[in-house]
Amino acid sequence: MIQKAIALPLLAGLVIPVFADDAKVLPQGVLRTTLVPSLTTFDETFDADGERQDTNAVSVNTLSIALEYGINDWITAGVQWAPGYILSGEVDGNDNVDLSGSNDLFVGAKFQTLGAQGYSRSDTLRFAVTPGIKVPISQYDGEEQLENFMGGDDFKPGRTDRGAWGLGARFSFDYLITPDFYINFYNQSSFFLETDQDYTVTTSDVTVQYGSEAIFEVEPNYSMSAGNGVQLSFGLPVSYTMTGETEVDGNGQDDESYSLALEPSMSVFFTQWALPTQFQLGYSTTLAGENANATNTLSLQIKNFLRF
Numbered sequence: 001m002i003q004k005a006i007a008l009p010l011l012a013g014l015v016i017p018v019f020a021d022d023a024k025v026l027p028q029g030v031l032r033t034t035l036v037p038s039l040t041t042f043d044e045t046f047d048a049d050g051e052r053q054d055t056n057a058v059s060v061n062t063l064s065i066a067l068e069y070g071i072n073d074w075i076t077a078g079v080q081w082a083p084g085y086i087l088s089g090e091v092d093g094n095d096n097v098d099l100s101g102s103n104d105l106f107v108g109a110k111f112q113t114l115g116a117q118g119y120s121r122s123d124t125l126r127f128a129v130t131p132g133i134k135v136p137i138s139q140y141d142g143e144e145q146l147e148n149f150m151g152g153d154d155f156k157p158g159r160t161d162r163g164a165w166g167l168g169a170r171f172s173f174d175y176l177i178t179p180d181f182y183i184n185f186y187n188q189s190s191f192f193l194e195t196d197q198d199y200t201v202t203t204s205d206v207t208v209q210y211g212s213e214a215i216f217e218v219e220p221n222y223s224m225s226a227g228n229g230v231q232l233s234f235g236l237p238v239s240y241t242m243t244g245e246t247e248v249d250g251n252g253q254d255d256e257s258y259s260l261a262l263e264p265s266m267s268v269f270f271t272q273w274a275l276p277t278q279f280q281l282g283y284s285t286t287l288a289g290e291n292a293n294a295t296n297t298l299s300l301q302i303k304n305f306l307r308f
Contacts, residue, residue, distance in 0.1 A: 021170075021172060021184060021186040021217055021219065021237070022126070022172055022174055022182075022184045022186075022219075022221070023112060023114075023115060023126035023127055023128040023172035023173060023174045023184070024112075024115075024126065024128075024174075025070065025073070025074055025075065025076040025110055025112045025115075025117065025128065026068060026069065026070035026076045027070050027073060027117075027307075028070045028071070028072045028073050029070055029307055029308045030069070030070045030305055030306070030307050030308075031067070031068070031069050031070075031305070031306045031307075031308065032066075032067075032068045032069075032303055032304070032305050032306075033065075033066070033067055033303070033304045033306075034064075034065065034066040034067075034068075034301055034302070034303045035063070035064075035065060035301075035302045036062075036063070036064040036065070036066075036082065036084075036299055036300065036301050036302070037061070037062070037063055037299070037300055038061070038062045038063075038064065038083075038297055038298065038299035038300070039059065039060070039061055039062075039297065039298050039299075040059070040060045040062065040295050040296070040297040041057070041058065041059045041060075041295070041296050041297075042055075042057075042058055042286075042293045042294050042295045042296065043055060043056070043057040043058070043092075043294075044293075044294040045292065045293050045294060046259070046286075046288065046289035046290055046291065046292045046293075046294060047290070047291070048254070048290055048291055049290070050288060050289065050290045052294060056091050056092045056093045056094060057090075057091075057092040058089065058090070058091050058092070058099075058293075059089065059090050060086055060088075060089040060099055061086070061087045061088045061089065062083045062084065062085070062086050062087065063084050063085050063087055064080075064081060064082035064083055064084040065080075065081045065082070065084050066078060066079065066080045066081065066082060067079050071109070073117040074111065074112040074113075074115070074117055074118050074119050075109060075110070075111055075112070076109065076110045076112075077108075077109045077110075078107075078108060078109070078110065079105060079106070079107050080105070080106040080107075080108075081103065081105050081106075082103075082106070083103045083161075084102075084103060085100075085101070085102050085103070086099055086100050086101050086102075086103070086160055087100060088100055096149070096152065096153065096154050096155060097154070097155070097156075097157060098154040098155060098156050099156070099160070100156075100160075101138060101139075101140075101156065101159075101160035101161075102137055102138045102139070102160060102161070103137075103138055103160055103161040104134050104135060104136050104137055104138055104161045104162065104163065104166075105134070105135040105137055106132055106133070106134055106135075107132055107133055107135060108130045108131060108132020108133070108170070109130065109131065109132070110128050110129070110130040110170075110172075111128060111129050111130070112126065112127070112128040113127055113128065113129065114126060114127040114128075115127065115128070115174075123176070124175070124176045125173075125174070125175060125176070126172070126173070126174035126176070126182075127171075127172070127173050127174075128171075128172045129169060129170070129171055129172075130169060130170040130171075130172070131168075131169045132168065132169065132170070133165065133166060133167055133168075134162075134164075134165060134166030134167075134168070134190065134192070135165070136161075136162070136163045136164055136165060136195070138159060138160050138161040138162075138163045139163075140156065140158070140159045140160075140163065140197070140198050141198060142198030142199065142200060142201055142202070142203065142204035142205075143198070143204050145157070145201045146201050146202065146204075149201060155201060156201070157200060157201050158199065158200040158201065159197075159198075159199065159200075162192060162195075162210050163195065163197050164192045164193055164194075164195040164197075164208065164210055165192065165193040165195070166190050166191065166192045166193070167190070167191050167192075167193070168188065168189050168190035168191060168213075169188075169189060170186070170187070170188045170189075171186070171187045171188075172184065172185075172186050173185045173186075180222060180223050180224060181220070181221070181222045181223075182220075182221055183218065183219070183220050183221070184217070184218070184219040184220075184221060184237075185217075185218055186215070186216070186217040186218075186219070187214070187215065187216055187217075188213075188214065188215040189212070189213070189214050189215075190212060190213045190214075191212045192209070192210040192211075192212070192213075194207060194208070194209045195207070195208055196208075199248055203248060206248050206249050207248070207249055207250075208246065208247070208248050209246065209247040210244075210246050211243050211244025211245045211246055211255075211256065212243070212244045213241070213242070213243045213244070214241070214242050214243075215239060215240070215241045215242075216239065216240045216241075217237050217238065217239040217240070218237070218238050219235050219236065219237035219238070220235070220236055221233060221234070221235045222234050222235075226268075228272065229270065229271040229272030229273075230268065230269065230270055230271070231268075231269040231271060232266070232267070232268055232269075233266070233267045233269070234264075234265070234266050234267075235263075235264065235265045235266075235267075236262070236263075236264050236265075237262075237263040237264075237265070238260070238261070238262055238263075239260070239261050239263060240258065240259070240260050240261075241257075241258065241259050241261070242256075242257065242258040243255075243256065243257050243258075244256055255291055256290075256291065257289065257290055257291035257292045258289055258290055258292065259286050259288070259289035259292040259293075260286070260287045260288045260289060261284050261285065261286045261287060261295075262284070262285055262287055263282060263283070263284040263285075264282070264283055265280055265281065265282035265283070266280070266281055267279060267280035267281070267301075268280075275304050275305070275306065276304070276305040277302065277303065277304050277305075278301070278302075278303040278305075279300065279301070279302055279303075280300070280301040280303070281298075281299075281300055282297075282298070282299045282300075282301065283296075283297070283298055283299075284296070284297040284299075285297075
């Protein structure tokens with residue numbers, strides 16, 4: 001039982017995009033809050049050769065949060081907790097496995113250097129860069145979890161997130177074909193600092209160097225008015241995620257990975273409500289990968305806008 005539990009990859013791969021991938025920024029003085037409940041499931045993984053392999057069915061319920069504020073018309077500051085808190089999770093055949101726990105924070109600021117409200121003005125192009133840091137707040141005590149396992153109690157097989165400081169940036173470029181239709185090109189690159197931590201239920205008090213992470217995404221997006229202050233939008237992102245090898249006490253873990261995912265979404269924005277609110281329903285499915293889970297994720301983003 002413990003070997004199956006340890007084989008579960010880090011849940012850090014359950015990424016829910018709430019800090020928008022496009023190059024838009026908020027107007028000055030506008031606060032946007034985002035709440036994202038989501039359900040992720042999988043019963044297959046991709047092995048090191050990219051072949052699908054059956055595994056114990058896993059389901060995870062997560063709640064993510066983001067706060068963003070328009071400093072001026074071309075700078076938006078934000079705090080993103082996504083994935084935020086894993087409320088619950090189940091592993092078929094492992095009733096004592098506890099997947100709940102906190103993930104780390106992302107803190108950053110988006111600078112629109114090119115666009116209609118950007119530092120440099122353009123009506124057909126938007127470009128924004130979002131430098132930021134990953135702040136470790138997730139906690140994990142491997143010795144305590146091993147005692148729980150040996151005693152037959154619920155235990156956490158590994159960390160819910162890396163628990164390491166991270167540095168990086170996000171780059172967003174939009175090409176506006178028409179005022180209602182644009183194509184977004186997005187890149188996110190992250191590098192993590194070496195950290196001393198408990199890594200899994202059987203690997204405690206070790207030095208861990210997590211591999212770097214890079215995400216590339218292309219998304220066509222179309223929006224339209226439905227009348228009475230209601231706006232509809234449709235997106236079809238395709239994303240490619242790759243991570244480098246993790247080293248534990250200087251020993252490589254042979255866990256380099258990549259995944260290719262399709263993430264269609266639809267949103268409804270009620271702009272004339274007393275508290276303007278946008279609902280976005282999204283679905284993500286992993287099409288291919290190596291050392292990755294073949295996940296399916298259903299999420300609902302609820303965004304509220306408040307002007308100060």
